[in-house]
Amino acid sequence: MRKTPLIIFAVIAVMGVLFLARDRTSREEKPEDAPVRMAYLQNDIHHLALWVALEKGYFQEEGVEVEISGIFRAGPELMNAFTAGVLDMAYVGEAPSTFAVANKTADVTVVAQVNTEGSALVVARASSGIKAVSDLEGKTVGVPGHATVQDFLLRKALFNAGVDSSRVNILIIKPPEMIGALRTDQIDAFIAWEPYPSKAAVAEVGRNLASSKDIWPDHPCCVLVSDSKFMESKPGKVDKVVRAHVRATEFIRGNKEEAVRIGVKYTGMDEPTVRRALQFVEYTYVPSVDGEGEYVRFLSELGYIKVDDIDAFVSDFINEDFLNEIEAR
Amino acid sequence: MALSLKLSGLTKIFPGNGTMEEVRVIDPLDCHIEQGQFFSIVGPSGCGKTTLLRIIAGLEPASEGTILLNGEAVANNDNRVGLVFQEFALFPWRTTVQNIEMGLEILGVPKTERRQEALKYVREFGLTGFEDTYPRMLSGGMKQRVAIARTLVANPEVLLMDEPFGFLDSQSRMEMQNFLLEVWEKRQTTVVFVTHSVSEAIYLGDRVMVMSNRPSSIMDIFDIDIPRPRERSHPRLSKLREEVFQLCARL
């Protein structure tokens, strides 16, 4: 008699778990012409190529339909969408995607680079005290997240300047809040991706102490990734998306004015900021394999991930086949 | 004997609140109660006997008239007057002793002294063993004993009682009536006892005041000149009961 409630409870528990965990990625059943589900990061000027491709209709021209399934505020959240099986491809930071793959929470492959560089170390305009990176000792610096590329850049910069990074108070703060924090002296400096450094400059709140070019030239930043299973089952679609991406990237390089206009449209930021930001971002589709290797090494050393064979990891992670095919044409 | 409590020209008007007209509860009432007397008050429900008590206790202001206790006007929250409620009104979070000593606490009497006083009452009132018990564990009769002790501990000159035994069963009621008489006889405090039981009023009181319906006034005051201790079956008691009943029947 008394066991009945217990059994009912157990049954409900199991049913609940099964319901919640059901695999929504029934890709095999999807119709052939289902659009490619893509995502990007909100206000991230690095993802300009995607917006250009959308505006100029490159995807249609290449013969593939694309739908924007999500616009995320941060990389980790975007990667969670891959885990949940609701994305096929995305523009995302190399850091969160590396983490996801290293910790096996998502299985994605990099099929093209989106940009390199495009970050800067910013200090308060008014603070005359900080003239060089070495002056950051004992100060508080904001980074967008643990073990992000920006975090790495900062540590590299400190290392290059001979400053022990444990003597700098590194604080995690989201980029939208960095400018306010700098203005109210909560932090002495921050490092973030464009357009935030430009925004700080245009608002006359901050000035660049060092741009990422000075610290780590050609460092990888954002990448175009594809869910690995999607890549294997629908290589044709991935190929078309990459082509559109390549065209868009080249367009940006040759058409600054229109690039600015599209950037303003999709980020909602003012023109001077976008214009200035574009100067610091290097739009390229060639993956930075060495850069990724260095980055993975950095993460392993700090203990954030455990990768035994770094080279094998990187070569699994980055797939240049699609680009090579395009090049061969 | 010195006059104890003198009520003169007392009236109480409850103002109308828009839909209801004003209610006159006590129409000029004069009476005097002598020192040490047990004064019962009976009357129909709603006639204002409780209101009268509350006015004397200082919980409500009179609309007109004065109350003098030994020549001095009775103020709000006057210490010389104590009130025992029908619903006991014990503080549920306090033990028996803590309830009893409340009055002394407010007067600022130091802890040991007031505890000693309280314990005296515990012994006298047959509450030994229940010093640290909370009210919810006490019977009705015990609760009322605690309430009476609480009121007496500050040595008031007048003890007002508002149907104090109304919530007790008839057995406990009779016990408490006798208990009250013992306590009263020992202390000779003036007692004003409101009840709607005519038998109770007559059994206990030296004098019984009968009040009329609203706007209430004094219909009559009876002297109960039966010597104490009284037997409940005393013929004079029955006769007096009859007289009072007849008076009430005329209401």
Place this chain on the structure above:
Amino acid sequence: MRGKRLIPPLVLVGVWQVVCSVGLVPAFKLPSPFQVLTGLAELMTVGLPPGHLLHTHALYSLERVFFGYTAAVLTAIPLGIGMGWSRRVRYLLEPLVEIFRPIPPLAWIPIAILWFGIGTKSAAFIIFLGAFFPILLNTASGVLGIDPILVEAILTMNANRRDIILKVLVPGAIPSIITGMRIGLGLGWMTLVAAEFSGVKQGYGLGYMIMTARDIQRPDEVLAGMIVIGVTGLVIDGMLRLVEKSLIRWR
């Protein structure tokens, strides 16, 4: 007897482990209980971010809750007593309370950061907001729920306003106050974690730890952190329950 209460959680964990072992749910979506335990061990020994150990995170979080909660208790209880006791106070304050109450504490985060900066003060402020309203409203209702006759009883003992508040209102309202405090503590603790998501200067905090685990895609550590938060909440509520038990023996 108490063993029976452990059964549902154990069953849940058992089902969870089975579901994972059998592979019904892929490991990256739902870490198994075993993985969560190893994640927990890592949080305690290696720490996340590496070098920041679990117990230090917990201490920082507790400290923030302590400040915010204490501030809430010290302001909400007196205000609540005022609101419960005085109709005028209630009338004046109710609109303000009803406007601010529905605003989720988390919505205050940007303002809190502007006013107090990134650090303990702004986190404590958010927690204060979470805990304040339940304590305020429960205190007020506790005072309102006191039988008015108890106030009258103490009035007849020559009590002044301070006596009424300290000897009747507060003790009488304590059961409700404690209920409000428990609810406030629970809400405050929950709010803390989310408040810490927006950045903490010292680099320590349970919410901060979970956010980091999420950023580096370690769901096992996220779950481990969540369990720590839940258990800690349970323990601090348990402590408050003990206080409650000793204070309301009279019920």
